[in-house]
Amino acid sequence: MRTSIATVCLSGTLEDRLDAAAAAGFDAVEIFENDLIASASSPESIRARTQDLGLSIDLYQPFRDAEGAPPSRFAAVERRFRAKLDLMGRLGADTILVCSSVSPDTIPDDALSVAQLRTLADLAAARDMRIAYEALAWGRHVSTWEHSWEIVRRADHPALGLCLDSFHVLSRTASYQNVRNVPGDKIFFLQLADAPRLDMDVLQWSRHHRLFPLQGGLDLAGFTRAVLDAGYTGPLSLEVFNDVFRQADPHRTAVDARRSLIALQNAGLTPPADLDGIAFAELSADASSGPELETLLRALGFTHSGQHRSKAVQLWEQGTARILLNSGAPAAIRAFALESTQPEQSAKRAEQLLAAPLPRRRRQSEADLTAVAAPDGTEVFFVRTSPAGWHDDFLPTGESADGAGITGIDHLSLAQPFDRYDEAALFYRSVLGMTDDEAGEFAAPYGLIRTLAIRDARRRARIALSVPVLRRGDWAPAVPHPQHITLATSDLSRTAAALHTAGIEPVPIPGNYYDDLEARLDLPAGLRALGAMYDEDEHGHYLQLFTPVIGDRVFFEIVERVGGYRGYGFANVPVRMAAHRAQRHRKEVRG
Amino acid sequence: MRTSIATVCLSGTLEDRLDAAAAAGFDAVEIFENDLIASASSPESIRARTQDLGLSIDLYQPFRDAEGAPPSRFAAVERRFRAKLDLMGRLGADTILVCSSVSPDTIPDDALSVAQLRTLADLAAARDMRIAYEALAWGRHVSTWEHSWEIVRRADHPALGLCLDSFHVLSRTASYQNVRNVPGDKIFFLQLADAPRLDMDVLQWSRHHRLFPLQGGLDLAGFTRAVLDAGYTGPLSLEVFNDVFRQADPHRTAVDARRSLIALQNAGLTPPADLDGIAFAELSADASSGPELETLLRALGFTHSGQHRSKAVQLWEQGTARILLNSGAPAAIRAFALESTQPEQSAKRAEQLLAAPLPRRRRQSEADLTAVAAPDGTEVFFVRTSPAGWHDDFLPTGESADGAGITGIDHLSLAQPFDRYDEAALFYRSVLGMTDDEAGEFAAPYGLIRTLAIRDARRRARIALSVPVLRRGDWAPAVPHPQHITLATSDLSRTAAALHTAGIEPVPIPGNYYDDLEARLDLPAGLRALGAMYDEDEHGHYLQLFTPVIGDRVFFEIVERVGGYRGYGFANVPVRMAAHRAQRHRKEVRG
Known part of the structure; x- marks a missing residue:
């Protein structure tokens, strides 16, 4: 028509x-x-x-x-x-x-x-x-x-x-x-x-x-x-x-x-292919953030398992969690790949829905990697990891590590430009065939934040979008809202212990937070000592740990979903944001 | 309490x-x-x-x-x-x-x-x-x-x-x-x-x-x-x-x-003094905008009547309209003075209401000029023009001119910083004892604009505040919203003719505007030829002419109120803004 x-x-x-x-x-x-x-x-x-x-x-x-x-x-x-x-x-x-x-x-x-x-x-x-x-x-x-x-x-x-x-x-x-x-x-x-x-x-x-x-x-x-x-x-x-x-x-x-x-x-539109999760997330890193990210990934139990055949890109793996480190730009989530049962079908639908195509990255001995730009500029790939997928383009380093409980990427949290929030939601819904999962609005230290999580039908790929309710002005700190990669662990204590052993402490969560939580809920033992945040729903509960921000805008969240908890811990966002702000402030004062 | x-x-x-x-x-x-x-x-x-x-x-x-x-x-x-x-x-x-x-x-x-x-x-x-x-x-x-x-x-x-x-x-x-x-x-x-x-x-x-x-x-x-x-x-x-x-x-x-x-x-608060109007508006001007403003004022029939005894400040007058040109900064409305029946009483009330005091400007042979900062930083003076007021601090130049019908300052239009709109409204209401006159919301070419006019009880001093409904982002032109001084004329045709004779044309108003107006209203003859905008209310009608923007953010509006019209022509704001944008765009393309 x-x-x-x-x-x-x-x-x-x-x-x-x-x-x-x-x-x-x-x-x-x-x-x-x-x-x-x-x-x-x-x-x-x-x-x-x-x-x-x-x-x-x-x-x-x-x-x-x-x-x-x-x-x-x-x-x-x-x-x-x-x-x-x-x-x-x-x-x-x-x-x-x-x-x-x-x-x-x-x-x-x-x-x-x-x-x-x-x-x-x-x-x-x-x-x-x-x-x-x-x-x-x-x-x-x-x-x-x-x-x-x-x-x-x-x-x-x-x-x-x-x-x-x-x-x-x-x-x-x-x-x-x-x-x-x-x-x-x-x-x-x-x-x-x-x-x-x-x-x-x-x-x-x-x-x-x-x-x-x-x-x-x-x-x-x-x-x-x-x-x-x-x-x-x-x-x-x-x-x-x-x-x-x-x-x-x-x-x-x-x-x-x-x-x-x-x-x-929806006329003549290629249907969305089933998604099997997030195949990898690719971080850019510069001379200062690159070594920090490597240290952090190692502390989290990741193995630097591969090196790209021709480019300065490292592959880090643990369970099905795969992180690419791409040197040359300040730390940010530059791209992510969706594990699609039919990558070509996914790409075709994206094209039909006017997703901006990106120059193909053809790596030596590799099939075309089709990528489109999400509204915020993040590159979105459609891939199959095996057999004979993008993974083969990395030469094994032979390194190995015991791991620290990480099993995969739980979800990505992508802060959106102010003007593109509704556009982004429609992009993910329509291009990827995702549906809305949970929405919220929260008072962060420098103003209200709106959040929307979307997911595929089988809860294998999840993305949380966020945006300030009002575009920030002069008073707010002149740093972008952080993005983060949320890693799933089968044992948060184990992951936390590994971090601690490596000399990295999670973002300190205020004692006031635990005082309040204890007044309201019966908590798992050791939560305060662990420095984890907590949420629960009718299915189960959720433990969350946050690394410091690397560079200006990237950190990792490590979560353990217990008993089928389905949410994202949104209620904890204001405290987490304040904790990151406080840590950044202390760093600035020290630095 | x-x-x-x-x-x-x-x-x-x-x-x-x-x-x-x-x-x-x-x-x-x-x-x-x-x-x-x-x-x-x-x-x-x-x-x-x-x-x-x-x-x-x-x-x-x-x-x-x-x-x-x-x-x-x-x-x-x-x-x-x-x-x-x-x-x-x-x-x-x-x-x-x-x-x-x-x-x-x-x-x-x-x-x-x-x-x-x-x-x-x-x-x-x-x-x-x-x-x-x-x-x-x-x-x-x-x-x-x-x-x-x-x-x-x-x-x-x-x-x-x-x-x-x-x-x-x-x-x-x-x-x-x-x-x-x-x-x-x-x-x-x-x-x-x-x-x-x-x-x-x-x-x-x-x-x-x-x-x-x-x-x-x-x-x-x-x-x-x-x-x-x-x-x-x-x-x-x-x-x-x-x-x-x-x-x-x-x-x-x-x-x-x-x-x-x-x-x-309102306990122990000094009552607001009656206001007799706007005594002067003070524009800053730099090497490029200064001569342009002088040319424009002369074209509007103003006389450069006085020169400050000690500072690089010119006084321009016509009727009770007085404009000070203060050299040294880009063109902007730097200050304005309210004609108060009791300047000291006005200043005392301002102080009680936490108006930020500004360093006093003591000019040679002059009484203290007490000024406070409005929320947007504009300096607000409380003065009596005569006898023996601020005016005596300017040495007469001896110049004279015929004038072009301007009788006084009708009102000031002050674009407000996004975060300070409600603060500004309260400031003018409480400090000056003003009341709300008319409010509106309009679709400007780059987003919605909110406007509020406030005035003293006798309609002698009027100020129109405006602010974008959303803080502007990357897409909007990177120029501030203009401020303007609205001059009252007893004969808009005469003022327009004087401008034309001096080789200055008002901002061109689109023909589409007149086509629409003529379809709806019986207009005064010659409106289109005059290039004036038009509004009416139950009391009378309003003719408006706009000069080009000088520098980045100042222009003059010339208005004739016929038969007791009480408004501000807010309905014309979107077309006027588009006309200024178009003129600026043509200038950029040419320049």
């Missing part, structure tokens, strides 16, 4: 927005009136630009307070409507969105609304144009899609049809199934927007918090299916008012937007 | 917060449990620090899910409560806040709650401690202050009293007058928080949007008076959960917080 996006979804000048929509592969745009009014370009110039870009203008919107007007005001409505039809002629647009009136003087009389809309439809039809009539969720008299359909049906005018907007429908009701019974050719336009489920004034919810489909909590898939079942053949068009998207790079937002429509349509 | 602040109001480590509270002059703090748990410092160390800082710990909070517990769970409540009393002993705190239970298993039985709170009060009393019981607005069984008082009254225990929280009371009801009838000695604690009036889930409203008193829309003054009328003698204590304050410099926030309590108490 054709895809379209309203200019109001994007940031910048109208030209910036059109360019971004075209670059992301949209077929069409809705011109949002205020964006045109603020533009220095004439309608003719905008029309020429859209044509050059291969875009059509599928909707001009919105036209407000038209129907239900007191007869004394309707002459002014007609004058305004004629002027907008003139403008549409200049733009080359043939459909105008008329939204239900919000004016306090609106007369609650369907017959009047029908008559007035017929008058406007006559004006439109005389120019081969048409009206898509939409019920705003906060409309004065007409506020449900059923009511707007009743009026369109009664008006029975070929130039008057419905505009259905998923937000306006789903924010008010879950009963949209009768949409199927509307004749498809009377649905002139379909606007799609998702949103988180919020209990707030619907106008404010709509103006600030809309999201692209599959980023929120509304049933976009079901609603879209119902509209298509009705026989709608127009474009799938996005109309999303979102505070973050309004000020973010429009090129990124447009790609995010189109990805949402591709995932929503 | 004693003033206190909860640590949760502030950002940083617990020590950062205590230091900030003490520096701002608070007498006491509430220790918010999570802040202590995350602290690496022991309770004894926190106690010592508060003592060194001259602070007492007037409340430990919160203790959750205590009353209404199923008997099988109450043993665990007692254990937890004892541990917290131990902790309070170590902290040197004697009052604990118990908030009404939110646990789903809460039993809705007042007799049970009474009995359980009596048990806990016995435990507290045994240590000379006491419980302040608070109804959370979202409490499971107890959610109104009346209900909490009923329980406290029935328990009739000397160690059990009420905690009243303005947010929990006023978010649910406007009927707080009966608070006066509660015996004052049974009100153990008073927590104060304001908030904007928002129609949303009360828990989310409380957690993210609280403000300091007089910053929001709740009746803090009336509520506080009622509690004091009841005979309450404890501290006025702030408990504000706010996303911005949580990540802003705690020293600034603490001053803002204490200013709110001083203004709220």
